[in-house]
Structures are given as structure tokens and as C-alpha cells.
């Protein structure tokens with residue numbers, strides 16, 4: 001996992017230096033509960049929904065009989081005041097910069113929430129901490145934070161109404177943001193309400209399973225966020241005939257391991273995982289896009305074994321699939337497609 005040399009590509013006269021693989025990152029758990037660190041079962045740290053099923057607090061198609069996606073881990077408190085309100089501090093899991101603080105609980109179903117971008121990582125992922133009771137003093141947009149710094153106190157804020165006391169928890173996400181032009185997509189979709197969160201709206205963030213990441217990190221199968229992304233399994237691959245380079249790739253260049261072709265660049269081949277998270281991007285030349293209209297998207301691989309019960313990534317007959325609703329949304333956000 002540790003490559004200590006820089007790899008140098010020569011690309012159209014410019015020299016592109018890809019940084020050497022990072023050291024094993026420093027990573028904390030976001031709450032004071034030591035149950036995960038001690039290897040205890042999920043019942044000792046995961047907060048279920050009203051259903052009482054512990055799986056409902058995990059990441060995945062775990063809600064409404066598998067039809068509703070939950071993009072996070074829900075973690076319960078280990079200390080409460082006399083009135084039963086949670087007292088647990090919420091810790092930032094790795095070094096980074098606070099990008100968004102939403103202090104008014106009514107503005108989002110996340111309630112009060114904080115987003116941190118881990119800018120020094122090879123893959124600068126974001127972590128999101130929601131349903132907070134309060135934000136720690138000094139935590140505001142632009143604050144530099146170190147692993148383990150306190151972001152706030154666990155709570156139950158959740159938009160117009162709060163969660164019941166007994167279900168106070170931290171909703172914790174790890175993800176990437178799809179576009180920096182979210183405002184344009186949001187207007188186009190016509191939700192009829194104002195977006196108060198800029199690019200840090202949950203609809204612009206695609207998440208991976210935090211527990212799978214912690215498990216892989218603990219088992220030393222991965223040392224960094226980027227290692228984890230590279231180990232994600234492609235469930236669907238699309239080709240798209242556009243020479244546009246999405247801002248996503250400017251933000252996360254490590255997801256395009258191959259150099260850009262010197263000439264004849266004509267489009268992209270992109271792998272997505274089973275929840276629609278972009279994994280690897282490969283530039284294509286014209287010969288791979290014969291017969292494509294401009295901006296046309298085709299599904300070139302769909303692993304039906306990876307199909308979930310809550311995400312619609314591809315539909316149609318085997319070998320002739322087209323993007324499903326959820327993949328279409330991600331492609332709109334990534335490429336600015338408006339169809």
C-alpha cells in the first residue's frame with residue numbers, strides 16, 4: 001500500500017506529477033462510545049429507527065422494507081442528562097476544514113449539521129455530522145480542525161420536528177460531492193423551496209458505507225479513503241460522449257488513474273458502485289464511442305447481482321440497459337445533463 005515514489009506521466013507536453021501514496025491516515029470514531037473499537041456487536045452502538053430493527057440504523061437499503069436508502073450510520077449516545085437529553089460530544093474523524101455549518105435545525109431534515117472536507121487526503125472526502133443539539137464554539141465555515149476535535153453535542157434536531165429523546169443520535173456520512181454547480185440543477189428540478197446549503201445539500205453528496213470503511217481500515221485492508229474507493233466494486237459502467245471534464249474530476253483527480261490521451265479525447269467511461277457512487281473514470285477516444293450522439297449515455301456493464309432494492313441504476317433488458325432514475329440524477333449533477 002505504500003508506494004514511496006511519485007509517478008510521473010508526460011501528457012501533451014505538460015508534466016503531471018501524481019503524488020506518492022499517502023501514509024496510513026489517522027482516523028477517529030465520531031462519538032465517545034468505545035463499543036466499536038472494542039469489537040462489540042452493532043447493537044452496542046447503532047441506533048435503530050422506530051422499527052427497533054438494528055439494521056435500520058446502518059447504511060444501505062435498510063428502511064421501509066428495503067425500499068428506502070439510508071446514506072449513513074446512526075450512532076446512539078452513551079451519556080444523558082437528567083432529562084434524558086444526549087450529552088455525547090461529536091468528534092471530527094480526521095483532519096480537515098469545516099465547509100458548512102447549518103445551525104438552524106428547521107432548514108434541513110439533517111437538523112443542525114456540520115460538513116468537514118478532508119482536504120489533505122489524496123481523495124478529499126467529506127464527512128457529515130447531523131441531528132446535533134448544538135455546535136461547538138469556534139466551529140464555523142473555514143475552521144481548520146484536527147482529528148478528534150469537538151464539533152458539537154449529539155442531539156435530535158431534524159427539520160421542522162425533532163426526533164423523540166430516546167432516539168437521539170448522530171447521523172454520520174462519508175462521501176463526495178457531485179458538482180459545484182448544484183444551484184443550477186436545483187433550480188432546474190424546481191423543488192419549489194430554497195436551497196439553504198449551497199453545494200453541501202445532502203442531494204449533492206454521495207456516500208459510502210462508513211462501517212465498511214472503518215472495518216476495512218481496522219483490518220488494515222485500506223490505509224486511506226482513496227484505498228477504500230479503489231476497492232469499491234463497480235455495479236454499473238457507462239460511456240458518455242462528451243469532452244467536458246466535470247468539476248468532480250478536478251476535485252478528485254485520483255479517481256482518473258490513467259493519463260488523458262494526447263489527442264482524440266472524445267468521452268468518458270465511468271464505473272459506479274451499487275449505490276451510484278462514482279468510482280473510476282477512464283478517458284475514451286472516438287473509436288470507443290462509434291455511433292454515439294453528443295452527450296449520449298450508454299450502459300456498457302450492469303452487474304444485476306449487485307442490484308439493490310432501493311437504488312434504480314439501470315433498467316431495460318440485459319445487455320440493453322439504460323440508466324435508471326438514480327443514476328440519471330447523478331449523471332445530471334456530474335455532467336450538467338438536463339434530461
Ligand SMILES: [Zn+2]
Nearest residue numbers: 072073074171
Ligand atoms: Zn441517519
